[in-house]
Amino acid sequence: MSDEMDMEEGGVIKKFMFVNRKAPYGTIYALEGLEVVLISAAFEQDVSMAFIDDGVYELKKGQDTKELGQKNFSPTYRALEGYDIEKLYVERESMEARGLTEDDLLVDVIVMDRAELAAKLDEQDVLISF
Amino acid sequence: MSDEMDMEEGGVIKKFMFVNRKAPYGTIYALEGLEVVLISAAFEQDVSMAFIDDGVYELKKGQDTKELGQKNFSPTYRALEGYDIEKLYVERESMEARGLTEDDLLVDVIVMDRAELAAKLDEQDVLISF
Amino acid sequence: MLHIVNKSPYERNSLESCLRLASKGSAVLLIEDGVYGATKGGSFEGKVLAAMADVKVYALAPDLSARGMADRVLDGVSVVDYGGFVDLVAEHTNCQSWL
Amino acid sequence: MLHIVNKSPYERNSLESCLRLASKGSAVLLIEDGVYGATKGGSFEGKVLAAMADVKVYALAPDLSARGMADRVLDGVSVVDYGGFVDLVAEHTNCQSWL
């Protein structure tokens, strides 16, 4: 990946993609994954997130964890824009297999079919998967 | 399940089934599951094991963990007979979906189709799943 | 018998295996990520609807709400809280968690 | 790109998702319980064989041996050791683990 780096202000800018494939609350990966994404914003890299498989459930509107007793971290996805993390790619096939549409998601996303998303994965320098 | 208990020598004898659904080595569940099974032998209960889904891989002949650096615990399944644990039920559908036959297994088992095994599950007092 | 499934049917094979091995008249309780199996519109819906001819399906309310899925539960699925979970355990002579 | 899959295709959806999203010319390395995806005779075999028209499939030898599956690797799958794993990482510009 070192061949494809851009340089700016003397620093390296790499394409980081955080790949989310797990549903929220059943495991901690979605939450702790978000923590890495937020930290990455401080490094001025070219950051994107992909939501594949059950990862699309992370973005479902209307999450209410009061009865469960865990913290509802879904509002954080809406805060990502403030960190200049705006490239949220959702795989169309994953969304449709779960009966979800863009209207079900709590934040604006870029919906891509599998071929488009596959191309996006290919062009990354660093992929971190949760 | 208290309705169905047998009594013998003043003690309770319950039907315990240990349900194995995980492949060996990728996770510790098969190994630590076996540890419970061995301990259970000391309690003189009516113990059986079921191998369903990737659990059937636990019984595959020819396991060799030298290069991997983990302990090969597959000989333990052969030692179960010495603990009077002889009811090892394997689901035929799980075995066949993985391209395995009884000849591939390192110990004698009772192969059952899904309906027979479902009936066996139903008659247990205690089911512990790994 | 009570079967408990805690994984999404889109991620793992546990609900499928449970339905394959649940006898007629059994109860299946979906908890944690398992509750996605009780929801409408996904590609697993047909399998659950077909299974409901033979087994009674329950889903845990706090897990549905946490995931924003409380309003899209399949018709015929009974939604229970933790107290209902306890009652299901008590009512059935044995239970199996499909881990 | 190198895709790494560590779960059995019979238990989880990760190999299926990987194959769906791997571009033509990618490499797919099967490790840990993922090596079952590289073996003959199972119901997933057809999907892997079909995928091998577009991607190159590798499987990790120590994980195959541990599971007693070293002698039933699909034709066309390349078996590598940990050194080969390192080489695959080095040869491809990026890698993704399908956890």
Add this chain to the structure above:
Amino acid sequence: MKIGVLVNEGPYTHEASDSAYNFVKAAIEKGHEIYRVFFYHDGVNNSTRLTEPPRDDRNIVTRWSELAKAHNLDMVVCIAAAQRRGIMDENEAKRQGKDANNIAEGFRISGLGQLVEAGIQCDRLVTFGD
């Protein structure tokens, strides 16, 4: 009714410990007796007093300790699983030559036999895991 509970995963990473806690609380409220909560596999990691979760999140370990105190719960941590994962009480630490221990209040370390015994004594055994 006499109920036993088996917890197979650690705190935070999987929902298992949350589900078990909520189940145990509800069972007590319904008037059932919780005969024992047994922690196996990574479940032993619920018993370390060294956790310090974020202030806006639940404290899973102390929540178990408090529930045990309030209702005189028997919370047993499997010794073999605990040794593999670094859970020690004062006695075990001494016996193993360790310079520290980390077990939290309300948990006791004991053998796997306590799980089988719970299966025998209880009317129901409910497992929570991955």
Add this chain to the structure above:
Amino acid sequence: MKIGVLVNEGPYTHEASDSAYNFVKAAIEKGHEIYRVFFYHDGVNNSTRLTEPPRDDRNIVTRWSELAKAHNLDMVVCIAAAQRRGIMDENEAKRQGKDANNIAEGFRISGLGQLVEAGIQCDRLVTFGD
């Protein structure tokens, strides 16, 4: 080549830590530089010195410590993940008012930024998890 490694699961329960260890050893033998091994999620549980596995099994924690010593590896444990799971060094224990610490030799606790920085600095980042 400069390689970073991310370990997301604890010792014994998942093979991730074994795979990462074997990969790191092979990479060093091939002449690559391991820039950093970062432990996240349950991966932080690899760093407790309180484990005491059976004598006939590998000791995952000390194996990492020894590899780090022999090759001057930078092994970083995520502080936020460590706090959730009860991994403490002397400083952290003092800061949090804990009466014990459990970190093993060769590991240091630091922030998530160290993971992102490894992604920037390394030619490759390889993730091992569940």
